[in-house]
Structure formats: C-alpha cells, structure tokens
Amino acid sequence: MPSQLVHALSSSVGSKILIALTGLGLAVFLVTHLAGNILFLFGPETFNTYSHTLLSNPLVYVAEAGLLVIFLLHVVKTLVLFFGAQQARPQGYHARRWAKTKSPRSRKSVASTTMIVTGLFTLLFLVTHLGTFKFGTYYESATGMRDLYRLQLEIFSHPGYVAFYMIAMALIFLHLWHGLTSAAQSLGVDHPQWTPRILAAGRVLAVVLAGGFFLLPLYTFLLARAS
Amino acid sequence: MAMTLTLRVWRQAGPDQPGRLVDYVAHDVHPDMSFLEMLDVVNDDLIRKGDDPIAFDSDCREGICGSCGLVINGVAHGPDPGATTCQVHMRRFAAGDTIVIEPFRARAFPVLKDLVIDRSALDRIIAAGGYVSVNAGGAPDANCLPIPKHVSDQAMDSAQCIGCGACVASCKNAAAHLFTSAKVTHLALLPQGQPERARRVVRMVEQMDEEGFGACSNEGECEAVCPKEISISNIARMNREYLKATLAGE
Numbered sequence: 098m099p100s101q102l103v104h105a106l107s108s109s110v111g112s113k114i115l116i117a118l119t120g121l122g123l124a125v126f127l128v129t130h131l132a133g134n135i136l137f138l139f140g141p142e143t144f145n146t147y148s149h150t151l152l153s154n155p156l157v158y159v160a161e162a163g164l165l166v167i168f169l170l171h172v173v174k175t176l177v178l179f180f181g182a183q184q185a186r187p188q189g190y191h192a193r194r195w196a197k198t199k200s201p202r203s204r205k206s207v208a209s210t211t212m213i214v215t216g217l218f219t220l221l222f223l224v225t226h227l228g229t230f231k232f233g234t235y236y237e238s239a240t241g242m243r244d245l246y247r248l249q250l251e252i253f254s255h256p257g258y259v260a261f262y263m264i265a266m267a268l269i270f271l272h273l274w275h276g277l278t279s280a281a282q283s284l285g286v287d288h289p290q291w292t293p294r295i296l297a298a299g300r301v302l303a304v305v306l307a308g309g310f311f312l313l314p315l316y317t318f319l320l321a322r323a324s
Numbered sequence: 325m326a327m328t329l330t331l332r333v334w335r336q337a338g339p340d341q342p343g344r345l346v347d348y349v350a351h352d353v354h355p356d357m358s359f360l361e362m363l364d365v366v367n368d369d370l371i372r373k374g375d376d377p378i379a380f381d382s383d384c385r386e387g388i389c390g391s392c393g394l395v396i397n398g399v400a401h402g403p404d405p406g407a408t409t410c411q412v413h414m415r416r417f418a419a420g421d422t423i424v425i426e427p428f429r430a431r432a433f434p435v436l437k438d439l440v441i442d443r444s445a446l447d448r449i450i451a452a453g454g455y456v457s458v459n460a461g462g463a464p465d466a467n468c469l470p471i472p473k474h475v476s477d478q479a480m481d482s483a484q485c486i487g488c489g490a491c492v493a494s495c496k497n498a499a500a501h502l503f504t505s506a507k508v509t510h511l512a513l514l515p516q517g518q519p520e521r522a523r524r525v526v527r528m529v530e531q532m533d534e535e536g537f538g539a540c541s542n543e544g545e546c547e548a549v550c551p552k553e554i555s556i557s558n559i560a561r562m563n564r565e566y567l568k569a570t571l572a573g574e
C-alpha cells in the first residue's frame with residue numbers, strides 16, 4: 098500500500114493533489130504568522146512575550162521541521178511538473194494568444210502565468226527573510242527575552258528593506274491569488290453553487306495575507322520615523 | 325464582397341522533417357465561406373500551379389467528429405467560442421488580414437504533415453479504461469434503470485467531448501486533463517460505469533501520463549477553447565475520483 102500511494106502521488110493528478118495540500122499547509126502557516134505579527138502593533142512587551150512563548154516551546158522544532166518538509170515538497174513537486182510541461186510541448190506556437198480572449202470561461206491571469214517566477218522569488222525571499230530575522234542580530238530585552246521588536250524596528254527603518262518587502266508581498270500576492278483558488282480545484286472541491294464562493298474566499302484570503310504583510314513593514318517604518 | 329487575405333501556414337513535409345511558416349495569398353475569399361472551404365480554394369490554386377496542397381484534417385465539417393483542429397491566430401479552433409475549426413466562417417476576418425495557421429502542438433501529438441497531427445494518444449487513453457465491460461445486449465426496457473435527470477444531464481455534458489484535442493493544444497502544459505476527465509466523468513456518473521469506476525480513473529490517468537502530456541495547472545484555457553464548452557469541473561471530479569480510488573487501494 099505505501100509504495101502504491103507513493104506511485105499514485107507521483108502521477109500528474111497525484112502531484113497536483115500534493116502541491117495543493119502542501120500549498121494550503123503553507124497558507125495556514127501564513128495565517129498564524131500574520132496573526133502573531135499583528136501583535137507588533139501592541140508594543141514591545143506583548144510582541145516579545147509572544148515570540149518568546151512560541152520559541153521556547155520545544156514543539157516549535159517539530160513544527161519547523163514539518164514546515165520545511167512541506168515547503169520542500171511543494172517546491173520540488175512544482176519544479177518537476179514545470180519541467181515536465183516544457184517537455185510536453187517541445188515545439189511552441191509562433192502566434193500565441195490567450196484563449197481567454199475568445200471566451201471568459203478561462204481563469205488564466207497574470208497570476209496564473211507567473212506562478213513559477215513568483216514561487217521561485219518566494220524561495221529567495223524566504224532565505225533572506227530568515228537570515229534577517231530568525232538568524233539576525235540577537236538583542237536582549239530588559240526582561241531577558243529576545244528583543245525581536247527592536248530588531249524589526251531597526252530593519253524597517255531602512256527604506257530599502259521596506260521597499261524589498263513590499264515588492265516581495267506584491268509577488269507573493271499573485272502567487273496566493275492563483276494558488277489558493279487553484280488548490281481547491283486540484284483537490285476536487287467543486288460544486289455549482291459553492292465553487293464561485295470558494296474562489297472568492299481564496300482571493301479574499303490572498304488579499305488579507307499579502308496585504309497584512311505588505312502593511313506591517315510600512316507601519317514599522319513610519320513608527321521608526323516618528324520616534 | 326470577396327476579400328484577399330494573407331495566410332501564414334505551417335508547412336512540414338513529414339513527421340521528422342523540419343517545418344516552417346509559409347505565406348500564401350488567398351484571393352476571392354467570400355465572407356460566407358467556412359474556414360476549411362477557404363483552405364480548399366487555396367489548395368485548388370496550389371494544385372493547379374503544380375504545388376503541394378496544404379494537408380489538413382476534416383471529416384464531418386459540422387462540428388461533431390473532432391478531426392479538424394487548427395490553431396488560428398494563436399487560438400485553438402479560432403475566434404468563435406463553442407465552435408470547431410470547421411464551424412468558423414470567413415466573415416470573422418477582414419480583407420487584408422494575415423491569418424497564422426498552425427497545427428495543435430504537443431509532444432503527444434506528432435505532426436504527420438503540415439497541419440495534420442496524430443492524435444492516437446487520446447485513443448490509447450480511452451483504451452486504457454474509457455469503456456464499460458458488459459455485454460450490453462438488446463435495448464433495455466425504459467425506466468428499468470432509473471437515473472436522476474440532473475445526473476444524466478451532467479453525464480451527457482461530459483459525453484459531448486468529441487476528442488478533438490483542443491484542450492491539449494491550448495494548455496500551456498499540453499495537459500490532457502480536460503479530455504480524460506470528461507471521459508472519466510461521464511462513465512462515473514452512470515450506473516453502468518460503477519463496477520470499473522476506481523480502476524478506470526487510475527488506468528486512464530496512468531496512460532495519460534505515459535503518453536507524455538503535461539500536468540494541469542487549473543488555468544481553464546482548455547474550457548475556453550473546447551468546442552463543446554466542457555467545464556473544468558470535470559477535472560475536479562477526476563481528481564476526486566483518483567483520490568478516492570487511490571485511498572481505496574486501487
């Protein structure tokens with residue numbers, strides 16, 4: 098059975114299901130990450146206590162390992178399918194137009210055509226993001242906890258960082274816009290009445306997640322300027 | 325009013341020969357001509373001049389056999405939604421237009437000559453499971469096998485697929501998921517399809533992958549070019565069927 102399952106998950110349909118599941122897993126992480134980061138608005142005490150509580154829980158290592166596996170699966174599976182798709186059409190068209198121009202039934206968008214680019218950019222972003230924060234300067238607060246509040250304030254007082262994060266969030270927004278709606282379809286979630294609502298919900302979530310992470314650096318920058 | 329148009333047509337002498345786009349001038353094109361009639365007229369001209377006519381496929385010329393697929397100005401089956409190439413008329417074009425005509429492109433659809441491709445990969449997907457292995461016998465009594473109206477409607481919507489391959493041609497991944505899912509769906513919805521339901525979806529997906537088609541990325545360009553407007557809901561259903569079959573150990 099396990100070998101059968103592995104075989105099934107390596108088929109084109111199985112791969113899509115796996116990409117959808119891992120993508121949704123990463124989106125759930127983003128929801129918790131945003132919820133935690135919003136605590137920045139409540140000042141250093143609240144924010145540092147939150148991150149300290151989170152990071153001092155030994156289970157965080159299990160969660161991190163899980164996230165890493167999910168992330169790698171998502172990236173590797175997508176790359177395999179991407180290169181497979183290149184091989185599936187060795188000779189392209191000379192004239193190529195979106196079929197969307199002939200019928201609105203297509204869901205093709207800038208977001209759907211740039212998934213590989215926005216995805217690979219996210220990978221790059223993640224490496225720099227972890228380097229800047231998780232493995233960045235260690236400040237200690239008066240109460241002996243890691244002062245991530247100070248670090249965030251310091252990083253986002255540089256306009257360059259703020260701009261980089263805003264561009265990154267715009268690209269991640271595109272990735273989520275297609276990804277969150279596409280995942281439902283890949284998992285076979287489809288219903289004449291519910292599909293339009295599921296698509297709308299996916300898009301709202303994309304706006305909220307990317308929008309939240311877009312505004313936080315800007316807010317921090319303004320806060321740093323004001324103080 | 326007769327029009328003069330420029331055609332930029334893919335010419336390729338044989339399967340392993342290099343091909344290229346060649347320009348032709350189409351004179352006396354009447355707006356009421358079908359696209360294929362226009363090609364017939366151009367071919368008559370070529371034959372008269374002793375040139376090799378442009379090879380293209382067609383049979384019914386009324387949108388039911390699925391043999392006539394061409395990519396016209398970058399869109400499979402041309403500009404009209406819900407129509408095959410043979411149903412496109414020249415009134416859709418204006419005098420002086422240049423029309424680029426290419427074959428459906430996919431590794432699984434090798435070009436045989438000019439615009440003619442080999443679509444037998446789709447037949448092999450059907451042969452892998454798109455059937456019902458029962459002796460159908462004579463026509464059964466009416467209503468001895470009740471099927472709810474909405475289910476039979478859905479099954480008929482999927483069964484409309486004519487296997488033209490436009491879904492593959494327009495997909496950026498050259499995926500055959502819309503075709504395969506339509507075949508999986510129409511049998512999965514009907515009572516006759518139940519005994520082989522799980523095995524069917526697994527085998528057809530396997531064959532589809534083996535033929536070298538790509539993997540669907542849910543863009544729905546296939547649905548936009550499908551002459552029968554088959555919905556990508558079928559793909560969602562195929563994925564669901566596949567997941568169920570796999571979890572059940574098929």
Ligand code: FES
Binds near residue numbers: 411
């Ligand atoms: S020739 Fe039969 S569908 Fe066009």
